[in-house]
Amino acid sequence: MTQKGWLAIVQEHGERGAVVCLAQLVAQAGSSQHLKWWDDEALTAAGHYALERIFPRNPRFVAMRLALRSARERHAGVLAGVGAANAITLFDAAEALLDAGGCDDHDLSRDFSVDEFRSRLRATAANAQVAEPDSRGVIDAGAFGTDWLARAAAAYLRGEAGRPVFPFFRTPQSRGPA
Secondary structure, eight states: OOHHHHHHHHHHTTOHHHHHHHHHHHHHHHSTTTTOSSOOOTTSHHHHHHHHHHOOSOHHHHHHHHHHHHHHHHHHHHHHHTTOTTOBOHHHHHHHHHTTOOOSSSOTTSOOOHHHHHHHHHHHHTTOOOOOOOTTSEEEEEESSTTHHHHHHHHHTTOBTTBOOEEEEEOTTOOOOO
């Protein structure tokens, strides 16, 4: 399945905004300021201070792009290390969709809480089930398809402070971890 193919699935199910919102939420939660899943300061006060001076027109957009890129690259590095070739992550989908606009209901300027993060994940996950993460935090969340976003949320619920999880979705061309 090509990027065009899986993006069509996202669009067809009206998930565009939900994908970007969930990715923003996970990126913020995983930052070095909160759960410490990846080394990223883009959404911190210090990051805002620096980005506001470098990108005065839209520092919030740049901050979110940097945060999503940091999370995406951390996922890509771990997944490449386990041989999950051509896998799709939440951040692959979100980055492709972000150019068309972000998400209105996740206000990046307000205080963030890990409890709110978990609550929103539970609401999105509903009754979705995923496997336990392996020793590296990798979760094979199954084939990319209709309920993939709920499975992504369920997978991120398995992460803890300092112990990230890296859910991925298989496409016809991808293989699971080695």
